Amino acid sequence: MNIKDTKMCFGCGKENEFGLQLEFSLTKGKAMAEFTLKPRFQGWNDIAHGGIVATILDEAMAWAIKSFTIKAVTAEMNVKYKKPTPIGKPLKVIGNVLKSKGRAIFTKAKIMDEDEILATATATYIKINGRDLNEEND
Numbered sequence: 001m002n003i004k005d006t007k008m009c010f011g012c013g014k015e016n017e018f019g020l021q022l023e024f025s026l027t028k029g030k031a032m033a034e035f036t037l038k039p040r041f042q043g044w045n046d047i048a049h050g051g052i053v054a055t056i057l058d059e060a061m062a063w064a065i066k067s068f069t070i071k072a073v074t075a076e077m078n079v080k081y082k083k084p085t086p087i088g089k090p091l092k093v094i095g096n097v098l099k100s101k102g103r104a105i106f107t108k109a110k111i112m113d114e115d116e117i118l119a120t121a122t123a124t125y126i127k128i129n130g131r132d133l134n135e136e137n138d
Contacts, residue, residue, distance in 0.1 A: 011059035020056065022093070024063040029097040031063035037087045048085040053111060057121035060095030061107035065125055068097070072105055072125035079121045085111060091118070103127045 007015040024031040043049035095109040
């Protein structure tokens with residue numbers, strides 16, 4: 001499978017006027033973005049739609065993998081919604097790579113406001129291209 005970056009990605013694409021337009025800062029195995037959700041992303045009044053929350057967590061974990069110059073796709077993801085994620089308030093998402101085994105890459109992420117964790121996720125991604133994470137860490 002050949003996957004290519006696009007400026008139209010719903011999570012991070014700068015040319016997708018309907019998307020989240022998240023901008024991540026990267027260190028090896030970690031991605032972080034600060035953002036404020038607009039009303040168009042709400043489910044209930046002033047609360048982010050759960051699918052949007054899951055998308056943000058997925059995006060952070062994918063970018064954490066990308067910090068190794070590896071492209072991967074989501075195979076499985078588990079989300080825990082701890083508190084409602086607010087619309088219109090400053091938030092942060094952090095994604096981390098935990099380990100890899102063969103083509104599988106295991107990750108975690110969290111969304112938080114200034115006081116507490118609002119949602120967490122764990123996921124398994126399947127590597128499409130690039131070196132093994134272990135080679136990258138040598």
